[in-house]
Amino acid sequence: MTGVFSWNLIADIRDMWSVAFMVNAFRAGTIVAVLAALVGWFMVLRRQSFAGHTLAVVGFPGAAAAVWAGLGVAYGYFGFCLAAALVIAALPQRGNRGYTEQSAVIGTVQAFALAAGMLFIALYGGFLGGTSALLFGSFLGITQSQVLILALAAVATLVVLALIGRPLLFASIDTDVARAHGLPTRALGTAFLLLLGATAAEVSQITGALLVFALLVLPPATAQLLTARPAASLTLSVALALVTVWVALFVAYYSPYPIGFWLTTIAFGLYVLAYAAVAGRARLGTRATHPIAAGA
Amino acid sequence: MSSTPPRTATHAVPPTGGNSAAPHDPDPDREAGPVLVEVAQATAVLGGRTIWAGVDAAVAAGEFVAILGPNGVGKSTLLKAILGLTPLAAGTVRLLGRPPGQANHQVGYLPQRRSFDASLRVRGVDVVRLGLDGDRWGLPIPGRRSRAATARVRELVELVGAAGYAHRPIGQLSGGEQQRLLIAQALARAPRLLLLDEPLDSLDLPNQAAVAALISRIARAEEVAVVIVAHDVNPILTYLDRVIYLGPGGAVSGTPAQVITSATLTTLYGTPIEVLSTSDGRLVVVGQPEAPALHTDRHGTRP
Numbered sequence: 191m192t193g194v195f196s197w198n199l200i201a202d203i204r205d206m207w208s209v210a211f212m213v214n215a216f217r218a219g220t221i222v223a224v225l226a227a228l229v230g231w232f233m234v235l236r237r238q239s240f241a242g243h244t245l246a247v248v249g250f251p252g253a254a255a256a257v258w259a260g261l262g263v264a265y266g267y268f269g270f271c272l273a274a275a276l277v278i279a280a281l282p283q284r285g286n287r288g289y290t291e292q293s294a295v296i297g298t299v300q301a302f303a304l305a306a307g308m309l310f311i312a313l314y315g316g317f318l319g320g321t322s323a324l325l326f327g328s329f330l331g332i333t334q335s336q337v338l339i340l341a342l343a344a345v346a347t348l349v350v351l352a353l354i355g356r357p358l359l360f361a362s363i364d365t366d367v368a369r370a371h372g373l374p375t376r377a378l379g380t381a382f383l384l385l386l387g388a389t390a391a392e393v394s395q396i397t398g399a400l401l402v403f404a405l406l407v408l409p410p411a412t413a414q415l416l417t418a419r420p421a422a423s424l425t426l427s428v429a430l431a432l433v434t435v436w437v438a439l440f441v442a443y444y445s446p447y448p449i450g451f452w453l454t455t456i457a458f459g460l461y462v463l464a465y466a467a468v469a470g471r472a473r474l475g476t477r478a479t480h481p482i483a484a485g486a
Numbered sequence: 487m488s489s490t491p492p493r494t495a496t497h498a499v500p501p502t503g504g505n506s507a508a509p510h511d512p513d514p515d516r517e518a519g520p521v522l523v524e525v526a527q528a529t530a531v532l533g534g535r536t537i538w539a540g541v542d543a544a545v546a547a548g549e550f551v552a553i554l555g556p557n558g559v560g561k562s563t564l565l566k567a568i569l570g571l572t573p574l575a576a577g578t579v580r581l582l583g584r585p586p587g588q589a590n591h592q593v594g595y596l597p598q599r600r601s602f603d604a605s606l607r608v609r610g611v612d613v614v615r616l617g618l619d620g621d622r623w624g625l626p627i628p629g630r631r632s633r634a635a636t637a638r639v640r641e642l643v644e645l646v647g648a649a650g651y652a653h654r655p656i657g658q659l660s661g662g663e664q665q666r667l668l669i670a671q672a673l674a675r676a677p678r679l680l681l682l683d684e685p686l687d688s689l690d691l692p693n694q695a696a697v698a699a700l701i702s703r704i705a706r707a708e709e710v711a712v713v714i715v716a717h718d719v720n721p722i723l724t725y726l727d728r729v730i731y732l733g734p735g736g737a738v739s740g741t742p743a744q745v746i747t748s749a750t751l752t753t754l755y756g757t758p759i760e761v762l763s764t765s766d767g768r769l770v771v772v773g774q775p776e777a778p779a780l781h782t783d784r785h786g787t788r789p
């Protein structure tokens with residue numbers, strides 16, 4: 191618990207934003223939410239959630255190694271996540287899409303990453319408070335320069351995503367035809383894993399390595415549940431991620447529980463609500479497949 | 487291949503069938519347009535195994551051609567070789583007069599057994615739209631081009647009679663509905679040639695007949711040549727100009743009546759094959775060998 195809650199929401203928000211690190215937390219959270227919502231949307235569509243989660247977990251030893259080596263945490267996150275993305279991309283691909291046959295390999299990488307992270311922490315010594323932040327997220331002490339790094343990496347990632355987005359969608363749902371249309375589907379897959387690695391590195395810095403799903407999976411999955419129109423679905427995904435991050439930061443500021451818990455709970459709550467709404471619609475006889483938030 | 491016991495597959499031809507046809511003998515009555523596909527002495531090797539060798543085949547503009555043969559003989563591989571997706575070990579392929587892979591934008595391709603995951607939350611119209619401009623880099627910018635694309639997609643959806651369900655998520659549609667939308671997708675760029683890999687497979691009989699009729703109607707209306715791969719020729723028989731029967735040692739082409747005969751198929755497969763006529767004018771091919779790849783083929787998991 192950082193602030194004192196007063197039931198006057200306007201005053202509370204003003205109070206919260208008078209604290210410099212909370213302003214930075216909101217900036218960082220907003221950047222990360224937009225990025226996670228858009229990259230995560232493709233990840234959910236491509237059924238690469240497991241790869242995404244692994245990339246995030248790999249960020250943990252990365253950050254721990256960076257702390258141990260006395261470098262900025264961000265370098266550790268980005269370095270390890272991008273390297274792991276290349277490793278996953280290099281695994282032999284079988285089947286049209288998905289990583290089902292590689293899940294054992296990816297799972298092994300994940301276990302090894304956690305072990306390596308704990309090793310770096312042991313090597314560093316006296317880092318126990320930070321461990322929980324690396325695993326479950328923290329919004330305290332985000333600096334101006336960290337926000338800047340997040341913003342630059344996010345812009346770079348989103349520019350690339352905008353360039354390859356449409357061919358990536360094509361290659362994701364219709365690989366053979368995309369290849370016949372001359373698209374380099376394998377290279378697109380590698381490029382996407384790198385974007386996912388960069389995104390996982392960014393998101394872990396807020397949610398912690400273990401709770402990236404709160405932003406990377408839940409908002410896109412909720413959006414895809416509500417509408418099947420790609421443009422509306424992407425927009426809705428961003429809106430849901432922003433609501434999740436903003437509300438979680440606000441609640442976390444006034445509550446004794448960690449940010450990762452609130453992020454996950456809110457995102458999951460929104461998913462459950464959406465699921466119930468769609469199921470309710472189906473029961474009422476209207477087609478559940480019809481977009482609910484058509485204009486969103 | 488010979489270790490697998492012979493199976494029976496049904497293929498039908500008009501009972502008037504001639505009994506011996508020279509390979510690569512096109513129908514003399516038909517006015518041949520420009521050659522769209524030319525395969526010459528082609529050999530395909532996959533995973534160290536020769537799938538077929540010495541294959542010659544040609545398709546001319548306006549033709550409706552079936553590629554026939556037992557499962558695993560390499561029909562899908564032949565389509566992929568034509569598109570340049572699978573390299574040949576020997577021989578040449580020319581597509582629309584160019585080396586493979588260079589004229590694919592004028593070809594509509596429907597790969598084998600594509601059914602979308604039931605949980606895929608993308609609409610039918612979106613899948614059709616990808617066939618039109620899915621290979622363009624950058625964001626789709628709203629404007630005249632985007633409106634034209636939307637109009638073209640609506641036109642395609644109406645052409646295949648899918649307007650009633652094209653706005654639903656494609657994973658929730660039936661096999662026949664998905665197949666119609668995929669045909670619309672293949673037609674998106676107004677191709678000169680359609681390469682359809684077993685589009686009738688996994689459809690029930692009424693749907694097979696309906697989709698076959700649809701393909702034939704579109705082929706004529708849009709002046710597209712069609713190469714259709716089939717395991718069972720029955721549903722498309724009445725629409726066919728020519729068949730290409732594929733075997734491991736080459737291909738035989740001609741009218742169905744010329745090719746689907748005991749003598750031709752026995753020579754092609756080097757094993758006694760009998761073509762029987764049923765009372766309703768269908769012919770049954772008896773003793774046709776099945777290649778060993780049958781089960782892997784069933785799931786279509788290869789890239």
Ligand SMILES: Nc1ncnc2c1ncn2[C@@H]1O[C@H](COP(=O)(O)OP(=O)(O)O)[C@@H](O)[C@H]1O
Binds near residue numbers: 555
């Ligand atoms: N990528 C591949 N690597 C090795 N073998 C392959 C590959 N693709 C297909 N095959 C084999 O080539 C043969 C022909 O396959 P295919 O062209 O799909 O046959 P068809 O379409 O006539 O059923 C099969 O035996 C199949 O197992």
Ligand SMILES: [Mg+2]
Binds near residue numbers: 561563598683684783
């Ligand atoms: Mg096949």
